[in-house]
Amino acid sequence: MAEHPRARGVYAISVAAEIVGMGQQNLRLYERKGLLEPGRTDGGTRRYSEDDLTRLHRIAELLALGLNLSGIRLVLALETENALLKAKLSHRT
DNA sequence: CTTCTGACA
DNA sequence: TGTCAGCA
Numbered sequence: 001m002a003e004h005p006r007a008r009g010v011y012a013i014s015v016a017a018e019i020v021g022m023g024q025q026n027l028r029l030y031e032r033k034g035l036l037e038p039g040r041t042d043g044g045t046r047r048y049s050e051d052d053l054t055r056l057h058r059i060a061e062l063l064a065l066g067l068n069l070s071g072i073r074l075v076l077a078l079e080t081e082n083a084l085l086k087a088k089l090s091h092r093t
Numbered sequence: 094c095t096t097c098t099g100a101c102a
Numbered sequence: 103t104g105t106c107a108g109c110a
Contacts, residue, residue: 025106025107046095
């Protein structure tokens with residue numbers, strides 16, 4: 001499938017963590033909890049895309065609201081699905 | 094860079 | 103439960 005530019009991973013975990021103001025260990029935890037799924041290089045190192053950074057910012061927001069990682073996982077899943085549905089809906093009008 | 098483990102509020 | 107530090 002053709003990938004959108006925003007979905008292309010370019011940042012190493014150290015860079016991504018620096019940008020969003022999070023610890024590297026946290027980013028790995030978020031991935032393990034299913035909140036995120038950054039790309040991987042052939043060597044197995046994570047590559048965070050612009051979309052991933054946006055997602056991390058949202059995680060920080062929801063975290064500040066008092067949601068736990070399980071709740072955030074649900075919210076992100078719903079928001080992603082909603083965005084997809086909206087895109088399809090606007091495509092038909 | 095990776096995963097895993099333990100300590101702390 | 104989430105965060106952070108240290109180790110292999």
